[in-house]
Amino acid sequence: MERPSGTILAMRSKDPRVPSDREPAWAAAEAYGCDMSLLESNLRKVPAERIRAHSRALGAALALREAMESRAVGS
Numbered sequence: 001m002e003r004p005s006g007t008i009l010a011m012r013s014k015d016p017r018v019p020s021d022r023e024p025a026w027a028a029a030e031a032y033g034c035d036m037s038l039l040e041s042n043l044r045k046v047p048a049e050r051i052r053a054h055s056r057a058l059g060a061a062l063a064l065r066e067a068m069e070s071r072a073v074g075s
Contacts (some may be wrong), residue, residue: 030036048055 026036042053045053
């Protein structure tokens with residue numbers, strides 16, 4: 001079966017790369033306040049899992065927006 005172009009394939013390595021002491025950009029991002037552990041956790045997931053998590057978060061955000069808008073209209 002031929003895959004359509006644009007299909008997302010799994011990463012080649014199942015283990016995300018671990019930054020070394022020689023990677024100042026990683027340390028700089030961490031120092032700036034980026035949650036690198038969250039990034040590492042997400043990189044351990046396959047793309048389909050990341051998409052499902054995004055869909056759940058988007059659904060929650062849209063429900064919250066709708067609730068806030070209904071409350072504003074009702075007050």
